[in-house]
Amino acid sequence: PFDVLVVGGGPAGASAAVYAARKGIRTGIVAERFGGQIMDTLGIENFISVKHTEGPKLAASLEEHVKDYDVDIMNLQRAKHLEKKEFIEIELESGAVLKSKTVILSTGARWRNIGVPGEVEFKNKGVAYCPHCDGPLFEGKHVAVIGGGNSGIEAAIDLAGIVKHVTVIEFAPELKADSVLQDRLNSLPNVTVIKNAQTKEITGTDKVNGLTYVDRATGEEHHVDLQGVFVQIGLVPNTDWLGDTIERNRMGEIVVDKHGATSIPGVFAAGDCTDSAYKQIIISMGSGATAALGAFDYLIRN
């Protein structure tokens, strides 16, 4: 068996694997797609000490760093079941079963898509998901935020300080965000809120030039000229495969303590698949390190 088996090969998993391997213990990492979300990311400018990089380049560096150690890398393998017996067993979609004394879950998350025409075509060409990451690219421009929940309204407030104008598009007749956030939003001069609006299409040529929505009260179609659209309708953790085996919160995020420990002894978790307050590369790497140190601590005590 492995001493530490990491499930997920994004920033959190890579960091966990390096930290575990540096303890000289038998370490494996299984990933559906090594690199994770950063494979879909163009510019990265908030990975501290690196002023600018690109997702695939950072992913290659992560892999190179992991390969510098004696880590068993199993790429293009998807985990489908976890069970604690004598060891912790991870069953893969291929049918293989991996056994380990400790497991670190780092299966990440994905942004919920709205699934309208233009969303996929203009991804990274005006369609964005992360205001902390891509907000500064829209300085002085007109953008929309789709989604009036907490994340949408936080994004709109954040963006209003950077861009020229923000239009918030909410499907329901009312915003769902906390009232303190709504009050703050309403105090801003450069924000328009459109409620009861169903986004139909994100339009553009080589990049985004606007958005079409239907007023759900009247059925009328409207178009807004824009240079950017931030989709903020939720982040979905990749944890469905765990079912009821492990404690997850209402959003499906794995609940961890400050050592990265989960509800199953010997199983740790890190990164965007957990209930961490913020989801960023540098944060997931930090939590990967925490989980690996937590797992090592567990091994020397058990």
Ligand code: FAD
């Ligand atoms: P992920 O990166 O999601 O990695 C999860 C890993 O688990 C992947 O290897 C995946 O294949 C694997 N996996 C999933 N399910 C299974 C399974 N069942 N079995 C095996 N493997 C599985 N953050 C920043 O700090 N700066 C930015 O500029 C930035 N820009 C972003 C732009 C975009 C478009 C997106 C989508 C995100 C951006 N982020 C940015 C957020 C950042 O990418 C994430 O916070 C970070 O990647 C989380 O790392 P993670 O390792 O927890 O998860």
